[in-house]
Amino acid sequence: EVVLTQSPATLSLSPGERAALSCRASQNIKTYLAWYQQRPGQAPRLLIYDTSNRATGIPARFSGSGSGTDFTLTISGLEAEDFVVYYCQQRLSWPLTFGGGTKVEIK
Amino acid sequence: QVQLVESGGGVVQPARSLRLSCAASGFTFSDFHIHWVRQAPGKGPEWVTCISYDGSNQFYADSVKGRFTVSRDNSKNTLYLQMNSLRPEDTAVYYCARGTTNHAFDIWGQGTTVTVSS
Numbered sequence: 001e002v003v004l005t006q007s008p009a010t011l012s013l014s015p016g017e018r019a020a021l022s023c024r025a026s027q028n029i030k031t032y033l034a035w036y037q038q039r040p041g042q043a044p045r046l047l048i049y050d051t052s053n054r055a056t057g058i059p060a061r062f063s064g065s066g067s068g069t070d071f072t073l074t075i076s077g078l079e080a081e082d083f084v085v086y087y088c089q090q091r092l093s094w095p096l097t098f099g100g101g102t103k104v105e106i107k
Numbered sequence: 108q109v110q111l112v113e114s115g116g117g118v119v120q121p122a123r124s125l126r127l128s129c130a131a132s133g134f135t136f137s138d139f140h141i142h143w144v145r146q147a148p149g150k151g152p153e154w155v156t157c158i159s160y161d162g163s164n165q166f167y168a169d170s171v172k173g174r175f176t177v178s179r180d181n182s183k184n185t186l187y188l189q190m191n192s193l194r195p196e197d198t199a200v201y202y203c204a205r206g207t208t209n210h211a212f213d214i215w216g217q218g219t220t221v222t223v224s225s
Contacts, residue, residue, distance in 0.1 A: 034211040043215035091210035096154040
C-alpha cells in the first residue's frame, strides 16, 4: 500500500500569502497524484489531478507540481475561503490512498 | 445538474448489516466507475471500494474485504453498498464519488452517516 505523508499538519498564514503544501509518497507514484479541498461539513472537492492538472472550475491560484515521491500544492495569494483542509490522493495502485491532510489556518 | 445522493445511513449495532444507496443524475451513469469513500470523525478520507462502469469488476480496501459488497443497477442509475458484520471502526460518513479516467474523484455526494454502536 502506498502511504502518503502530508506536511505540515497545520500551516498558519495570512490572506494574500503563498501556501506550499507537501505530500510525500512511500514509493514512486510517477505523477499519479490528486489534491482535494474540504470545507467543514462538506465533501472533498477535486482541485488537481495527475499532479498538475486543474479540475474544472478551479481558480488559477491553485497549482500542483512534483513527481516520483515528492509533490507540492501551491496556493498563490490566499483568499478567505482557502483557509480549510487539503488532502492528497494517489492512483498508482490499489488500494487508492489519501494523505492525512494539511489544515491551512489564518495567522 | 450532475449529482450523487446517498441514503441508507443510520445507527446500527455491531455485527449487524446495513445497505447504502447512491442515486446518480445529470450524467450517463453507465459510463463511469463509481467509488465509496468514507471519513471517520476527525480523520481523513479512506477509500473503501470501486465498481467498474459495467459492474464487472470490483476492488475493495483490505479493511472491508469479505464484509462489504458493492453493486450497481445501471437501469436505475443507482449504486449500492451492502455492509455486513459491521464494526465500531466502520463508523464514518460514507460518500459515493464518481471516478475519472485518472482515478480521481470529481463528483461527490453529500454523504450519509453510519454509526456502529451498541
